[in-house]
Amino acid sequence: MNLVLIDDDLLVTTALKTILGTDPELHVSATGSSGKEAVCLYERLRPDILLMDIRMKETDGLTAAQTILAEHPEAKILLLTTFSDDEYIVRALKIGARGYLLKQDYDRLIPAIKAVYNGQTVFGTEVTEKLPRLLRSTPEPDLCEYHISEKELEIIKGVAEGLSNREIAESLYLSEGTVRNYLSSILAKLELRDRTQLAIFYLTHG
């Protein structure tokens, strides 16, 4: 069972590597320290499981997970974090992560990894308690499910106000062409066809 570990803190990755090394079934193929690396390593090594921290400088773990899952929906990604932040949990679920564990649950980490390997989804104790309530309160698909940067969001808002590309460009001090480029990639990400569909999407699901 091949693993890739991603954590900001070198101490954590090495510690984890040691802990996991005690189990003969587990093999840590590589470690990394940023979301970007996670994407690269996943592409290159196709590990059975990707164990990743959420809070990291540079690209955060959730976004990286999203990138990977967009390409490989079958990827088994286990998110690891110190805090049990509600928003993170929900988002992790929505994008299709296979697990969300608190670092304090480290004694259950190995069983959890094996469970995920067998196709299950695993959540830490605290998370499990919160889950039903969280799901009840957020039934709608959200904008934050996609990788939308701050600037992209500004552009979306402009579109949803009925502005033209030129007007959006002026209001954000960009060139019209740049706005077009941003818009183009936004549409691709959201799988929409034109600005009108985008405006509708934003007004109804945003």
Place this chain on the structure above:
Amino acid sequence: MNLVLIDDDLLVTTALKTILGTDPELHVSATGSSGKEAVCLYERLRPDILLMDIRMKETDGLTAAQTILAEHPEAKILLLTTFSDDEYIVRALKIGARGYLLKQDYDRLIPAIKAVYNGQTVFGTEVTEKLPRLLRSTPEPDLCEYHISEKELEIIKGVAEGLSNREIAESLYLSEGTVRNYLSSILAKLELRDRTQLAIFYLTHG
């Protein structure tokens, strides 16, 4: 003071003609029995005052008034009706009618006509009572304020679903060009610039 009378019921027009004829200042130039006629007669005779029923078969009085006022905002149109229907009152106000009288107020009709002639706006007693409340409860501009035909509405809905002109055309069995033409006139009527603004308008005010 030239008047044009419009009412479905010939009995009413003739009766009114008689009543109004008792006043030497008033002169009924013509009478008609439908909204269309109202528009024609107004265009042709440019009466000082147009006295019109609201409920009529064929084009109703409000729509006709709207058509006329769109072209001639200075037109003095006095609406006459049997019922004091809230929706009608509000709509009449919004489109710029100069008065709204109940037929039961017929004893005040002549003074009202003269008042309107002098630039005032007149409402029957019952209407006056309801007015403030009605205005308070409907602050929003509405789609129905504009002359939107059934087919036009279909097209607007299509736009608000994010369909392209071609797709709208197919769904309504029209040519793409025709859809473009309709859309063009819709945008002009609503003073909007493009389909995106239309979609936004429909989703928020529609």
Place this chain on the structure above:
DNA sequence: AAAATCAAATGACATTTGTCATCTGCCGCG
């Protein structure tokens, strides 16, 4: 210092969109 990275810009391009003038049947009305 060299290489990689990223935001922003550019230029070229095919489509779509919005506007306008004009044409075609068709129906009602005098």
Place this chain on the structure above:
DNA sequence: CGCGGCAGATGACAAATGTCATTTGATTTT
């Protein structure tokens, strides 16, 4: 009968939109 008015269609056009490949400049990384 003929005429005017409609709903639709057409064709031509400029402008806006969406897509892509490529370039620039600044910043980071190594």
